[in-house]
Structure formats: C-alpha cells, structure tokens
Amino acid sequence: MFSVPNSELQKVQSRLEQELFERVIPFWERHSLDSTYGGYFNCLDEDGSVYDTTKHIWLQGRQAWMFAKLYETVQPEQRWLDIARLGIDFLRNHAITENHRVYFATDREGKGIQIQRKIFSECFYVMALNQFGKVSGESIYQQEARQLLEHIWNWSKDLSLVGQVAYPGVPPSQGLAVPMILLNVFEEIAGPNWSDYESEITTCITEILQHIDSDRKIVFETVGPNGEFIDTIDGRMLNPGHAIEAGWFLQHWAQILNDSSLQQLAFDMVDWSFERGWDQEFGGLYYFLDSEGRPPTPLEWNMKLWWPHTEALYAWALNYKLRRKESDWEHFTTTLKYSFKHFSDPVHGEWYGYLNREGVRTHRFKGGPYKGCFHVPRGLLYTLQCLKEIGKGVV
Amino acid sequence: MFSVPNSELQKVQSRLEQELFERVIPFWERHSLDSTYGGYFNCLDEDGSVYDTTKHIWLQGRQAWMFAKLYETVQPEQRWLDIARLGIDFLRNHAITENHRVYFATDREGKGIQIQRKIFSECFYVMALNQFGKVSGESIYQQEARQLLEHIWNWSKDLSLVGQVAYPGVPPSQGLAVPMILLNVFEEIAGPNWSDYESEITTCITEILQHIDSDRKIVFETVGPNGEFIDTIDGRMLNPGHAIEAGWFLQHWAQILNDSSLQQLAFDMVDWSFERGWDQEFGGLYYFLDSEGRPPTPLEWNMKLWWPHTEALYAWALNYKLRRKESDWEHFTTTLKYSFKHFSDPVHGEWYGYLNREGVRTHRFKGGPYKGCFHVPRGLLYTLQCLKEIGKGVV
Numbered sequence: 006m007f008s009v010p011n012s013e014l015q016k017v018q019s020r021l022e023q024e025l026f027e028r029v030i031p032f033w034e035r036h037s038l039d040s041t042y043g044g045y046f047n048c049l050d051e052d053g054s055v056y057d058t059t060k061h062i063w064l065q066g067r068q069a070w071m072f073a074k075l076y077e078t079v080q081p082e083q084r085w086l087d088i089a090r091l092g093i094d095f096l097r098n099h100a101i102t103e104n105h106r107v108y109f110a111t112d113r114e115g116k117g118i119q120i121q122r123k124i125f126s127e128c129f130y131v132m133a134l135n136q137f138g139k140v141s142g143e144s145i146y147q148q149e150a151r152q153l154l155e156h157i158w159n160w161s162k163d164l165s166l167v168g169q170v171a172y173p174g175v176p177p178s179q180g181l182a183v184p185m186i187l188l189n190v191f192e193e194i195a196g197p198n199w200s201d202y203e204s205e206i207t208t209c210i211t212e213i214l215q216h217i218d219s220d221r222k223i224v225f226e227t228v229g230p231n232g233e234f235i236d237t238i239d240g241r242m243l244n245p246g247h248a249i250e251a252g253w254f255l256q257h258w259a260q261i262l263n264d265s266s267l268q269q270l271a272f273d274m275v276d277w278s279f280e281r282g283w284d285q286e287f288g289g290l291y292y293f294l295d296s297e298g299r300p301p302t303p304l305e306w307n308m309k310l311w312w313p314h315t316e317a318l319y320a321w322a323l324n325y326k327l328r329r330k331e332s333d334w335e336h337f338t339t340t341l342k343y344s345f346k347h348f349s350d351p352v353h354g355e356w357y358g359y360l361n362r363e364g365v366r367t368h369r370f371k372g373g374p375y376k377g378c379f380h381v382p383r384g385l386l387y388t389l390q391c392l393k394e395i396g397k398g399v400v
Numbered sequence: 401m402f403s404v405p406n407s408e409l410q411k412v413q414s415r416l417e418q419e420l421f422e423r424v425i426p427f428w429e430r431h432s433l434d435s436t437y438g439g440y441f442n443c444l445d446e447d448g449s450v451y452d453t454t455k456h457i458w459l460q461g462r463q464a465w466m467f468a469k470l471y472e473t474v475q476p477e478q479r480w481l482d483i484a485r486l487g488i489d490f491l492r493n494h495a496i497t498e499n500h501r502v503y504f505a506t507d508r509e510g511k512g513i514q515i516q517r518k519i520f521s522e523c524f525y526v527m528a529l530n531q532f533g534k535v536s537g538e539s540i541y542q543q544e545a546r547q548l549l550e551h552i553w554n555w556s557k558d559l560s561l562v563g564q565v566a567y568p569g570v571p572p573s574q575g576l577a578v579p580m581i582l583l584n585v586f587e588e589i590a591g592p593n594w595s596d597y598e599s600e601i602t603t604c605i606t607e608i609l610q611h612i613d614s615d616r617k618i619v620f621e622t623v624g625p626n627g628e629f630i631d632t633i634d635g636r637m638l639n640p641g642h643a644i645e646a647g648w649f650l651q652h653w654a655q656i657l658n659d660s661s662l663q664q665l666a667f668d669m670v671d672w673s674f675e676r677g678w679d680q681e682f683g684g685l686y687y688f689l690d691s692e693g694r695p696p697t698p699l700e701w702n703m704k705l706w707w708p709h710t711e712a713l714y715a716w717a718l719n720y721k722l723r724r725k726e727s728d729w730e731h732f733t734t735t736l737k738y739s740f741k742h743f744s745d746p747v748h749g750e751w752y753g754y755l756n757r758e759g760v761r762t763h764r765f766k767g768g769p770y771k772g773c774f775h776v777p778r779g780l781l782y783t784l785q786c787l788k789e790i791g792k793g794v795v
Contacts, residue, residue: 048633048697056694057633108567116569172503174511238443238452238769299451300765302443304699304754307762359699361756367702370695374633 007331011396017341018392024349025385030075032354032371033068033378038088042114044095049372052353056370058113062100064377066129069093071378073136078390086140093137093146096130105156106167110374122168127157128186132193147194154194158205161187177230178240184212185251192257199261210258210267213251217270222277223296224248238302243294245282246313249275253320256327272328275320279336282313287363288343290314307362311376314344315384322391326399348381356381402726406791412736413787419744420780425470427749427766428463428773433483437509439490444767447748451765453508457495459772461524464488466773468531473785481535488532488541491525500551501562505769517563522552523581527588542589549589553600556582572625573635579607580646587652594656605653605662608646612665617672618691619643633697638689640677641708644670648715651722667723670715674731677708682758683738685709702757706771709739710779717786721794743776751776 036053037045039060047064048057069092076085099115100108107126110118120126131150138146160166161183188209195202215232216225226242229235252274259268282290289309293301301307321337324330347364348356350371358376359368370376431448432440434455442459443452464487471480494510495502502521505513515521526545533541555561556578583604590597610627611620621637624630647669654663677685684704688696696702716732719725742759743751745766753771754763765771 050695059632110569112569114569117567118569119567120565170515172512172514174505174507174509174513237454300445300763300768302763302765302768304703308699361758361760362762363756363758363760365756365758367757368695368697370697373695373697 006329007334008329009325009334009395014392014396018389018396020345021385021389021392024345025382025389028349028351028354029356029382029385033382034084034088037068037372037378038091039095039113040091042095043091043098044115045092045378047372047377048374049355049370051350051357051369051371053371059118059374060095060111060113060115061374061377062096062108062110062126063129063375064372064379065092065096065100066126066133067379068377069096069133070129070136071382073133073140074383074386077136077140078386081140089133089137090141093133096133097149100126100130101153105153107153122164124157124160124164124167124183125186127153127160128190131157131190135194150194154190157190158187176235178227178235179212179215179230181213181216181224181226181244181247181251184209185247185254188213188258189254192254192261197261206258210255213255214270216248216251217274219273221296222273223281224251224274224278225296236297238295238299241296241299242301243278243281243296244292245278245290245294246292246310246316248278249282249290249313249320250316252278253316253323256320256323260327268327272324275317275324279317279321283339284309284362288339289347289360289362289364290317291362305359308367309347309360309362309364311344311348311356311358312380312384314340314348315380318344319384319387319391322388322395326391326395401724402729403724404720404729404790409787409791413784413791415740416780416784416787419740420777420784423744423746423749424751424777424780428777429479429483432463432767432773433486434490434508435486437490438486438493439510440487440773442767442772443769444750444765446745446752446764446766448766454513454769455490455506455508455510456769456772457491457503457505457521458524458770459767459774460487460491460495461521461528462774463772464491464528465524465531466777468528468535469778469781472531472535473781476535484528484532485536488528491528492544495521495525496548500548502548517559519552519555519559519562519578520581522548522555523585526552526585530589545589549585552582552585571630573622573630574607574610574625576608576611576619576621576639576642576646579604580642580649583608583653584649587649587656592656601653605650608650609665611643611646612669614668616691617668618676619646619669619673620691631692633690633694636691636694637696638673638676638691639687640673640685640689641687641705641711643673644677644685644708644715645711647673648711648718651715651718655722663722667719670712670719674712674716678734679704679757683734684742684755684757684759685712686757700754703762704742704755704757704759706739706743706751706753707775707779709735709743710775713739714779714782714786717783717790721786721790 036049044060044065045068046055047061050056069089072085072089099111107130108117109121109126131154134146135150191202191206226244227239252271256271259271290313292308293303293306295301317340321333325333355371357366361367431444439455439460440463441450442456445451464484467480467484494506502525503512504516504521526549529541530545586597586601611623621639622634647666651666654666685708687703688698688701690696712735716728720728750766752761756762
C-alpha cells in the first residue's frame with residue numbers, strides 16, 4: 006500500500022480549490038446568466054462573451070444540477086441556489102413538450118429548435134430537477150423528475166418511441182451510453198435508497214458489463230445483444246474517456262452495493278481504458294480508437310478533449326482512495342499535469358475544450374453546443390471531495 | 401493577359417495524368433469492386449484493404465458516375481463501363497425505396513441502414529443513372545433519372561416531405577448546398593439543352609446569388625429567405641471549399657448562358673473564398689470560418705480536407721482559361737503544390753483526406769463514409785481537360 010505524502014495531497018488540493026472556486030465557477034457566474042429570459046447562455050467565447058444565444062438543453066440541465074450540487078456539498082450559498090433556480094424555471098417553462106420529450110435546443114426565449122432521437126436531454130433534465138428539489142426542499146421537483154424518469158426508462162427499452170428507425174440492414178446492438186447515463190441518473194435519484202429501482206439498476210449494470218471483454222482487456226462502445234463483438238466501424242470503436250467515466254459510475258454502485266467483484270470490474274474499466282487510450286507520444290487521451298487497429302473515421306478520433314481528462318482525474322483519485330496503489334496516484338498526477346498545462350486558462354477562467362493530437366489548441370470557446378458548466382466543475386469538485394477523504398484516511 | 405509557358409503547362413499536365421491514371425483510378429479499380437454482391441467497397445484503408453463493408457450510397461452513385469464519365473471523356477474502355485454498371489445495378493436493385501427515397505447507406509448485400517432527412521443521396525443516384533444512360537445508350541436510365549429528379553425538386557421546395565421538422569424557434573433560412581448541388585445535377589441532366597429546366601435552373605442560380613455579400617466580399621453558407629445575414633453560429637458560417645465549388649458550378653452555367661455578369665459573380669465567389677479561406681501561416685484551405693471572427697464550433701473547422709483543394713484546383717484552372725490572369729495561375733500552382741505534398745500517396749495511390757491545421761495527417765484511410773472515388777478523380781480529370789484547352793488556345 007502506497008501513501009501520498011500529506012504535503013503533496015495538500016498542495017494538489019489547494020491547486021484544485023483555486024481552479025474550481027476562483028477560475029471555473031466565477032466564469033459561469035459572471036458570463037452565463039440570462040437575467041432577461043432565464044436560463045443560461047452556454048455559447049461563450051474564451052473571455053466569456055456570448056457568441057450565440059441558443060440554449061442547448063443538455064447544458065442548461067447540467068449547469069442547474071451543478072449549482073444545486075455546489076449548494077448542497079460545498080456551502081449553502083443563496084447565490085448558487087438562485088442560479089440553479091434560473092435554469093430550473095427555464096427548463097420547466099420551455100424545454101419540455103406535451104409528450105414529455107425535452108428539446109435538445111431552444112432559442113434564447115425558449116422556443117424549441119431541435120429534438121434528438123435520443124433520451125439524453127431528458128436525463129439531464131431529470132438530474133437537474135431532482136438535485137434542485139433535494140436542496141430547495143420543494144417536493145414538486147423530485148416528483149416531476151421521477152415521473153419523467155419513468156418515461157425515459159420505457160423509451161430506453163424501445164428507442165423507436167423517440168423516433169429511431171429500425172432499418173433492415175442494421176443488426177441488433179447495444180450502446181454503452183444509455184445504460185451508463187441511466188445508472189448515473191439512478192444514483193442521483195435513488196442513491197443509497199436504491200430498492201425502488203432495484204430491477205432497473207440491475208439491468209443497467211448487466212448491460213454495462215456486456216461491453217467488457219476481460220480476455221482482451223477492452224471496453225467496447227457498441228456490442229451485440231449478448232455482448233458479442235461486431236466487426237464494423239461502430240463495433241470496433243473504443244471511447245476511452247467514456248469507458249473511464251462509466252468505470253467510476255459503476256464504482257459508485259460497487260460501493261453502494263458492497264460488491265467486491267463489481268468493484269474489480271470497475272477498476273479494470275479504468276485501468277484498461279487509460280492504458281489503451283493514453284497517447285504515449287504526445288500525452289493526453291485519444292477520443293476514439295479502433296480495437297483492431299483499423300483506421301478510425303470520426304473527425305475527432307485523435308483529438309484531445311477536455312472531458313475525458315476530467316473523468317480520468319476523478320476516476321484515478323477514486324481508485325487511489327479505494328485501493329491505494331502507487332500507479333493510481335501516478336496516473337492521477339499524469340492526468341492532472343496534462344490537463345492543467347493544456348486546458349486551464351488562468352487569464353479568463355474555465356477550461357479550453359479541444360486540442361489536436363499534438364496538444365495544440367484547435368478551438369477557442371469555453372462554452373459551445375456540447376461544452377458547458379459541467380465536466381470541469383464536477384470533475385474538480387468530486388476529485389476535491391475524494392482527496393479530502395484520502396487525507397482523513399477514509400476508504 | 402498572362403500566358404503560362406507551354407513547357408510548364410506540359411509538365412503540369414503530365415503530372416496530373418500520372419496521378420489520375422496511374423495512382424488514383426487504379427486504386428479504385430483494384431480495391432473497391434464487390435464482385436459478389438455488386439456495388440463498391442468504399443471504406444478502404446490506405447493500402448486499399450476493406451475495413452468496413454457498409455455501402456455509403458453518396459459514394460456508390462458518385463463512383464458509378466465517375467467511371468461512366470471516364471468512359472465518355474477519356475476513352476471508351478469496356479472495363480470502365482463494366483465498373484460503372486456494377487454500381488448502377490446495385491443502386492437500382494437496392495438503394496431506392498418504394499417512396500422514391502434513396503438510402504444513405506446499405507449493408508454489403510444491399511439491405512438499408514439509414515435514410516437521411518436530406519436529398520443528396522437522391523441527387524447522386526440521379527447523376528449516376530443519367531451519366532450511365534448517356535454512355536450505354538440504354539434510354540431507361542435517363543428516364544428513371546429524370547423521374548426521380550422531379551421528386552427531388554418537389555422535396556427541395558418543402559423539406560418536411562423528407563422528414564425535416566420545422567420547430568417554432570428556427571427562423572426561416574436557406575442553405576447553399578441544395579441549390580448548388582441541384583444546379584450541378586441540371587448541368588449533368590440537361591447540359592446545353594437546358595430549356596426543359598429553365599425555371600428550375602433560374603431558381604437555383606437566384607438562390608445561390610443570395611448567398612453572396614458583394615459589399616463585404618463574403619459567400620455565406622446559410623442566409624435568410626431574402627439573403628439576409630443571420631447572426632448565429634450557422635448564419636456566420638463560411639465554408640470556403642463549398643463556395644469555391646459553387647463558384648465553378650455557376651461558372652459552367654455562365655458559359656452555357658453566355659452571361660457576363662454571372663461570369664463575374666462566379667469569378668468573385670472563387671476569388672473571395674480562396675482569399676479568405678487560405679491559411680497564410682500553414683497553407684491549405686480552412687474547412688469552416690466565422691464571418692465575424694467568432695469562434696467556429698465544428699470539430700473540423702481548421703482542418704485541411706482533400707476536397708476543398710481538388711475543387712480549388714479546378715476552379716483556378718477554369719478561371720485562368722477564361723480570363724488569363726497571372727494570379728489565377730499562381731493560385732492554381734499554390735493549390736497544386738500543397739495538395740500533392742500533403743494528400744497524394746505515391747506508394748498506394750489515391751489521396752489521404754484529412755490533415756490538422758499544421759498539415760499533419762490525422763486520418764489514414766483513403767475511403768470512408770464521406771470520401772470515395774469522386775472529388776480527387778473528378779478534380780484531376782476536369783483540370784486536365786481544362787489545361788488541354790488552354791494549350792490549344794481555347795477560351
């Protein structure tokens with residue numbers, strides 16, 4: 006068992022606290038609030054100026070969740086609760102349709118722009134309402150969240166209900182994203198009182214585990230109905246950041262359920278995905294890889310994006326907390342150094358989001374259609390909480 | 401008036417002939433033919449090996465068109481006609497549905513995988529059938545092409561007919577892609593005998609011209625119903641390669657219609673888009689820019705892709721042929737040098753498709769879901785034909 010010197014732990018903790026509370030959260034507090042129409046501006050340039058007023062609902066939900074989480078876990082700042090409410094009101098007034106679908110985007114005033122044939126807008130809506138209800142003490146929010154979650158669960162079992170078309174040439178398959186996001190939603194909604202959702206949670210865990218090939222030490226994004234390998238572009242695709250995030254979602258459940266074999270599988274997901282996904286030449290986590298070394302086709306396959314790094318940061322802190330391996334701390338430090346060197350912006354705050362393989366920044370904005378107030382503050386907050394527990398000797 | 405020395409013209413011509421007939425066409429002849437199920441493998445690794453057997457229909461149509469065009473304009477090689485027929489039979493047997501929609505992709509055997517809410521699969525299907533009918537002398541193909549074109553035209557005027565949803569928050573707008581691709585289809589179908597499609601062609605040209613802001617020397621991808629500027633991510637988006645391609649599509653019609661003011665606008669589209677789109681620091685054409693210097697959000701905005709360069713190559717050769725400006729030839733040479741240095745593969749043939757801003761290759765494959773046997777051979781063939789005419793003194 007390896008033990009990080011307390012002085013090092015303290016140093017890292019201070020660095021993360023400074024980043025989260027002086028550079029990241031203030032950026033969103035200063036620049037994102039739409040006091041006229043409610044909700045948040047999420048398309049923000051590097052200096053925080055608004056370059057598009059579209060409201061992307063994943064990010065509205067995630068930001069409302071984030072501020073309610075800060076209120077709950079850091080300190081009950083009224084300002085944070087007000088910011089959360091700004092998003093919650095916008096979501097409830099504008100983002101949801103009569104059919105319980107949630108828009109992917111609305112215009113500034115809240116008129117719908119797009120609905121995806123996916124269920125993730127709904128998931129982040131549920132997470133936001135639930136967390137806000139938890140801290141505001143108003144029960145209506147958690148009731149609404151649980152009601153919508155029931156729809157989401159039904160849709161997730163038959164995606165034709167949200168408009169996905171089953172064409173004759175598409176072989177049956179299952180993706181990692183749906184069970185993994187749902188498992189995180191159940192953690193938020195149910196937490197340790199998980200018996201209300203026992204069968205759903207078991208289903209999600211079973212489905213996630215079908216993506217793991219333990220012989221080859223690979224986590225696949227897409228597999229057949231029984232976990233079979235599919236030899237196509239999609240079937241061979243690996244998304245190391247996603248698998249690492251799924252790893253810590255699963256680890257949280259391994260702890261709640263006190264299941265040691267699940268704990269080991271969750272460790273494996275992180276170990277293998279980081280090992281395979283880290284670029285030995287230039288550093289950073291690749292976005293996509295092909296399991297057989299075939300050429301990946303997505304535009305961003307070898308780019309380094311912010312969120313796989315925030316997920317890896319927390320996953321290594323968590324794993325170190327649970328098993329105290331020296332290599333966990335080394336990987337944590339490697340991820341931390343790379344992230345702070347390449348993504349952090351000490352001038353304007355928040356993190357940049359996109360680098361090329363070599364680590365040169367390719368995109369200037371801090372907020373865009375898929376990047377908002379979520380992965381950076383959540384990763385920093387969770388890591389901080391974890392380091393504090395390590396310092397206290399909590400396992 | 402500037403005149404390129406004949407020796408230089410000859411040298412470039414030989415280089416392009418070698419590229420087209422020894423490196424590009426043989427690559428597809430050797431690696432892409434599916435003699436078992438018909439059609440073409442279009443997901444080909446750098447050495448031509450097949451890494452996915454999905455058949456992307458844009459590329460099936462475009463390859464069939466390309467081989468029929470080679471048969472018509474280079475020499476009547478039976479092999480080329482047979483290759484075209486392999487694609488045509490697959491398209492007619494598998495790619496089209498009862499409702500006249502054309503799949504975006506099928507599996508290897510031809511079972512449908514995806515239909516887009518766009519009309520481009522249909523456009524490339526029409527181009528392929530028409531060109532094949534022209535060279536095979538069998539009238540059924542051109543009849544079918546014209547019938548489908550009628551459907552496409554109707555859909556293009558009301559995209560809800562192909563499933564696009566009009567959400568309340570989306571302001572009315574028009575894109576460059578639809579009128580520009582249709583104008584090229586009409587050139588193929590009608591050519592100089594354009595009176596059958598006079599009103600459609602006039603509409604396409606009018607719509608394309610609404611994307612030009614002559615005061616600011618900008619060609620926008622998306623504008624309001626009367627050409628108004630839209631101040632959003634999409635409204636500010638410029639796609640220099642697309643505007644250059646639209647420039648030479650329009651130039652062909654300026655010549656057919658003998659319209660000198662249209663000719664000037666087509667020159668302008670190429671001049672302005674190249675000037676604005678060429679990366680002065682690292683060379684190559686940016687993929688997307690924001691007209692107001694705001695941060696572009698697409699992943700590939702500063703990447704250098706193969707097709708804007710093949711389009712620029714031909715556009716500059718054409719402009720030089722028509723107006724003999726020294727700067728046209730300089731831009732032609734700049735584009736040629738950059739393209740051959742970065743995209744060409746003398747070892748395996750065909751061109752690589754994707755570079756980062758700095759010119760480092762990011763993707764290894766030669767064929768993928770959006771890259772097939774089309775832009776490289778079409779660009780080289782048209783440029784070659786143009787250089788021959790320049791050599792003969794044709795204007």
